[in-house]
Amino acid sequence: MNNYSVMINRQRKWMLYLLAISVIGWGFTDYQVIFQSLIIGIVAGFFNLFLLQKKIDIMGEKAANNQTAKSFGTLSRFAAAALVVVIILRYPEQFHIIAAVVGLMTPYLVIMIDFIFSSKKTTSTKRGE
């Protein structure tokens, strides 16, 4: 298993942890509107993350075999974000827009924090260790 597979599995694991925390908050606290907005945002963000990881893997495989990849999935990711915003603007009593946008941006935070920790771990070891 190469380091890309390890990285994407780690990111998916953290996204599922955050989704589980949001579901627990939705079930056991009084801030149900905030947490259900977070859940819908994290689900869409997780879909975006999953699609990006899959498309990049496909593109790397095609490039290694001297083939061409057709699309990169950018439009699908934009459409997922637009769908979340449309749902939230359609039902403003049930959802909170800021919480949903925070949930939508969660995968990027996970990617950045994961990259910082993994690069620190790889650069702190000396050459040859």
Next chain:
Amino acid sequence: MTGAVAAAIAVGLAALGAGVGNGLIVSRTVEGISRQPELRGALQTTMFIGVALVEAVPIIAVVIAFMVM
């Protein structure tokens, strides 16, 4: 009507920037992978982080565009 034009300009300019940025990242990565296929994992990791950082901005632009529309 004005809100729709503002949303179209916001999404269009953000998608333009993302397209240029993604194109630069992906072209260099594909070139590197095709030259040295054994470095595929490391190059894919770098490309993934770059593409994710580039695409965060147009997604926020889509959100803001739908809010002002």
